[in-house]
Amino acid sequence: EAGVAQSPRYKIIEKRQSVAFWCNPISGHATLYWYQQILGQGPKLLIQFQNNGVVDDSQLPKDRFSAERLKGVDSTLKIQPAKLEDSAVYLCASSRRYNEQFFGPGTRLTVL
């Protein structure tokens, strides 16, 4: 089965610009997560969706970050405006049973 797909793989922007990332989870996986991984650290949750509803967005900086999963499949994560500290890898993951999460290749964001 196909894995979690993400695009773009790399993005370089200047601070205060906006950026959007896209994720397509594994077919049939109802739960989708966005994690932020800063260099040298483990991933940290930004937002969790169950189908097209938000389950947990308590760690999402809502003044600049937004995410949606309109049809319960694909998801987009947006940052507007970006700050230097947003430089990180943004990982999308999906799961079905036992909460075993499968991760996409990630989008490496550099904010200059």
Place this chain on the structure above:
Amino acid sequence: ELKVEQNPLFLSMQEGKNYTIYCNYSTTSDRLYWYRQDPGKSLESLFVLLSNGAVKQEGRLMASLDTKARLSTLHITAAVHDLSATYFCAVDRDSGNTPLVFGKGTRLSVIA
């Protein structure tokens, strides 16, 4: 707040040697996950440990879980260069399909 601690954070070991990575977590959980991450790559699921006393082995890696001690170990037997990577343990934040809380990772370097 759930905390997950790994040690060591950095490990340099010779080929052919054995070593153990430790993962401690601060709240009760029956499920623990181990992931591998190569530089610039995403996370690859290695083991899902679902109950107290669970032990799983794949090649030169063996993982175990002691939920009473809140401890998991990842044992490396007769290390080879291909095992060089960063290894993360992660724990369910709550029960059910919930976000994972990751340790900081153990960067393993296997040298000849």
